[in-house]
Amino acid sequence: MEAVSRKTITVGVNGEQYEREVDARRLLIHFIRDDLDLTGSHIGCDTGNCGACSVLLDGTLVKSCMMLAVQADGAKIETVEGLASEGELNGLQQAFSDHHALQCGYCTPGMLMSATALLRENSSPSEEEIRKAIQGNICRCTGYVNIVEAIKAAAQ
Amino acid sequence: MLLREVEYARPASVQEALRLLGANDGARALAGGQTLINVMKARAASPDVLVDLADIGELRGIELGSDGTLEIGAMTTYSDIIGSAEARARPILGEVCNQIADVQVRNRGTMGGNVCSNDPTNHLPPLLVAIGATMTIVGQNGERSVPAEEFFLGVYMTAVGPGELLTKIFVPPGKGDGFASVPIGKDGTCIVNVAASLDGGAPRLAIGCVDAVPVLLRPDSAEDDAVRAAVRSANLDPPWDVHASADYRRHLAEVLALRAVAQAAGRT
Ligand SMILES: Cc1cc2nc3c(=O)[nH]c(=O)nc-3n(C[C@H](O)[C@H](O)[C@H](O)COP(=O)(O)OP(=O)(O)OC[C@H]3O[C@@H](n4cnc5c(N)ncnc54)[C@H](O)[C@@H]3O)c2cc1C
Ligand code: FES
Ligand code: FES
Numbered sequence: 379m380e381a382v383s384r385k386t387i388t389v390g391v392n393g394e395q396y397e398r399e400v401d402a403r404r405l406l407i408h409f410i411r412d413d414l415d416l417t418g419s420h421i422g423c424d425t426g427n428c429g430a431c432s433v434l435l436d437g438t439l440v441k442s443c444m445m446l447a448v449q450a451d452g453a454k455i456e457t458v459e460g461l462a463s464e465g466e467l468n469g470l471q472q473a474f475s476d477h478h479a480l481q482c483g484y485c486t487p488g489m490l491m492s493a494t495a496l497l498r499e500n501s502s503p504s505e506e507e508i509r510k511a512i513q514g515n516i517c518r519c520t521g522y523v524n525i526v527e528a529i530k531a532a533a534q
Numbered sequence: 535m536l537l538r539e540v541e542y543a544r545p546a547s548v549q550e551a552l553r554l555l556g557a558n559d560g561a562r563a564l565a566g567g568q569t570l571i572n573v574m575k576a577r578a579a580s581p582d583v584l585v586d587l588a589d590i591g592e593l594r595g596i597e598l599g600s601d602g603t604l605e606i607g608a609m610t611t612y613s614d615i616i617g618s619a620e621a622r623a624r625p626i627l628g629e630v631c632n633q634i635a636d637v638q639v640r641n642r643g644t645m646g647g648n649v650c651s652n653d654p655t656n657h658l659p660p661l662l663v664a665i666g667a668t669m670t671i672v673g674q675n676g677e678r679s680v681p682a683e684e685f686f687l688g689v690y691m692t693a694v695g696p697g698e699l700l701t702k703i704f705v706p707p708g709k710g711d712g713f714a715s716v717p718i719g720k721d722g723t724c725i726v727n728v729a730a731s732l733d734g735g736a737p738r739l740a741i742g743c744v745d746a747v748p749v750l751l752r753p754d755s756a757e758d759d760a761v762r763a764a765v766r767s768a769n770l771d772p773p774w775d776v777h778a779s780a781d782y783r784r785h786l787a788e789v790l791a792l793r794a795v796a797q798a799a800g801r802t
Contacts, residue, residue, distance in 0.1 A: 379550060381541035381561075381583045402542035402584070405535065405571075424535050425572055432638055438613075441638045443535075444571050448542050449564075449586060492637065513721065514636025 387451035391416065392460030400447045407431045409447035410457060418458040418487045422516070429515035432488035433457050439495040441514070458487035461494070470494060470532040479528035481519035488515050493529045502533050535575040544586040548593070548672060548701060554585045556674055556697045563587055563699060565609060565647035568639050593646070593701060596620045602707030608646025608700045613637075615645065626711035626729075630661050633713075633721045646700045649685065652692050652747070655723050659686050660742035661713060663750055664729035667705045673698035686747035708733035712797030714790040718777055725778045726786040730794035732756055732802050737795060739764065741787050744772035756795050765791050 386399045391414060398413055410433065411417050422430035424443050431443040434456040461468045467475065470493055480486045489512060496503055496511035503511065508529045509522070517525060545551045555561045560582030564570055573579050587593055593609040598620040604627075606615070612631035615621045621628050634640055634648075634657050648658040649669070662682040669680045671694055680693045687693060694700050708731060715727035727742040737756045740748040753764035765788045772783035 379543055379545055379554070381543035381554060381558075381585070383539055383541045385542065401539070403537040403540045405537070424575065426568060426639065429636070429638060438641045439638050440642055444568055444638075444642065446542065446567070446571070446584075448544075449567070449588065451544075495637065510721075511637060513719075514638045 385448050385451070387448055389450050389452070390454040392456060402446060402448050404447045406433075406442040406445040406447045406450050409450075410442060410455070413447075416457055416459050420484055420487055422484065422488075427516065428485070429488040429492065429512075430485055432491045432515065434491060434495060437498075439492055456491070456494075458490050461490060470497065470529070473528040473532035474525070477524045477528035477531060479520060479525040485515055485517040485519075489517065489525055493532070496529070497533055503529070505530070537571075537574050538577065538580045540574070540581060541583045542586065543583065544589050546589050546591075548590060548699060551585050551587060551590060551699060552672065552674060552697065554583065555699070558583045559696070561585055561697075563650075565644040565650070566611065566642040567647075568635075568643040569647060569651040569653065587646075587699075598623050604705040604707075606645055606703045606705065608644060608650075608702060610645050612640040612643050612645070612648075616640070624665065624705050624708060624711070626661065626665065626713055627705065630657050630713050630729075633657060633715070633717070635722050645703055649682075649703070650692055650694055650700055652686050652688075652690055654689055654746055655727075655743050657713075657715075657724065657727060657742070660727055660740035660748040661729040662703065662705075663740035663748045664731045664738050665705060665708060665711060665733075666731065666738065667703050669693070669700055670702040670704070671695075671698050672701050677701075679704075683748075683750050689746045706733075710798050710802030712794035712799075712801070714793035714797065716786055716790065726772075726783050726790055728787065728790040728794040730791070730798040732795070732798045737761070737798075739791055739794065741765070741768075741770070741791065744770045744783055744787055751791075753795075756799050758792055761791050761795050762788055 420430035422428035426444045562581035564584040564586045593607045596618045597605045615631045616628045667682040710732040712730040715724040739751040751764045753760040774780040
């Protein structure tokens with residue numbers, strides 16, 4: 379095995395297989411947004427602090443600005459685009475809308491992925507568990523209360 | 535952020551990783567990337583080659599030996615520790631891992647990366663010093679064991695030399711531990727943190743965030759007066775920054791030492 383500066387990777391994103399050649403230095407978030415044109419996942423801070431770039435990697439919640447695309451070779455990725463089906467919001471997305479859990483919406487894709495990860499593991503989280511689950515996601519608009527309410531509602 | 539050009543390899547064995555690290559002076563191990571990717575973005579370091587340890591099975595996992603010693607692979611994530619039944623043999627490990635950053639960072643960040651980066655504000659350096667962990671380091675010339683209290687050498691510097699890897703962390707059995715901190719948010723980066731262990735007979739205290747490496751103290755007893763005296767006689771000279779003055783950090787060191795010891799005493 380030798381180290382390479384460019385590599386062909388295969389990833390499944392929201393159920394679709396993609397094969398692309400990428401630079402080793404390319405961050406996963408840029409691969410998702412610019413190479414695959416899935417611009418739902420956002421870049422907020424680019425330092426691992428805000429969570430706007432959160433995606434699920436083989437079912438595990440990660441910040442995609444803190445990884446290289448080549449590290450995701452062979453993985454299954456889920457992004458916010460995979461939540462709705464046939465134009466219909468899923469229950470969690472509908473709950474965000476119903477509870478005014480977004481204002482500018484910048485944090486929302488990451489919030490939804492963090493909430494998705496939580497609800498898969500814990501179908502009836504307490505308020506404290508919800509707050510702990512979204513600790514890595516910063517929202518500068520809502521004050522979090524409505525986000526917590528929406529996740530609570532979606533859990534029911 | 536566009537990183538500087540870098541080469542990447544994901545070897546499947548420690549031997550192969552050592553060969554790749556040895557082949558280029560600019561090669562660096564990549565663990566969870568939760569420090570290194572940021573360091574590369576900031577150009578604080580720009581490795582030429584990244585040797586990703588993710589596929590090396592022997593670096594993962596948590597085993598509980600018959601004598602109660604935990605053997606933890608360097609690539610074990612904080613989330614692995616939190617979810618592990620074996621790791622509950624030393625409950626403080628999961629409790630402290632659950633205070634690091636947030637879910638996303640805990641899912642990627644590793645035990646090995648946390649200690650090898652030796653950021654003075656990290657949670658695990660003082661904890662592993664207080665509970666008397668031992669690190670296994672492997673290089674071209676074989677393997678050696680280093681006690682945690684000799685592992686941390688300076689800010690971002692450890693006993694792991696160029697071309698070497700930390701492979702395992704051994705944690706002896708025990709329950710009488712405590713950890714107290716004042717973090718910047720509810721969890722996450724600490725202003726000061728203190729780990730205490732009362733298991734090995736004499737109390738062991740390790741204070742983080744006040745020096746380049748955890749400050750190990752051995753008070754005469756677990757009594758408040760003895761703990762206070764030990765912290766005062768250490769003549770701490772902590773850094774100051776936007777979060778706290780040096781005086782405030784000194785004050786916190788004493789208060790948190792008492793809290794960590796009280797927690798540990800409640801569990802022995
Ligand atoms: C938003 C955010 C908040 C954070 N908050 C906290 C916090 O509250 N508390 C805390 O403790 N940490 C915190 N961290 C740091 C985090 O815990 C990192 O995961 C950790 O410091 C590094 O671990 P890693 O596995 O990601 O290592 P990497 O970033 O991959 O590597 C770090 C360094 O260690 C070296 N290295 C890694 N593994 C080995 C090995 N096995 N052998 C030899 N060298 C190795 C690498 O070459 C590199 O130089 C935070 C990080 C972020 C992004
Ligand atoms: S953009 Fe990734 S955490 Fe902020
Ligand atoms: S809705 Fe604007 S940042 Fe959350």
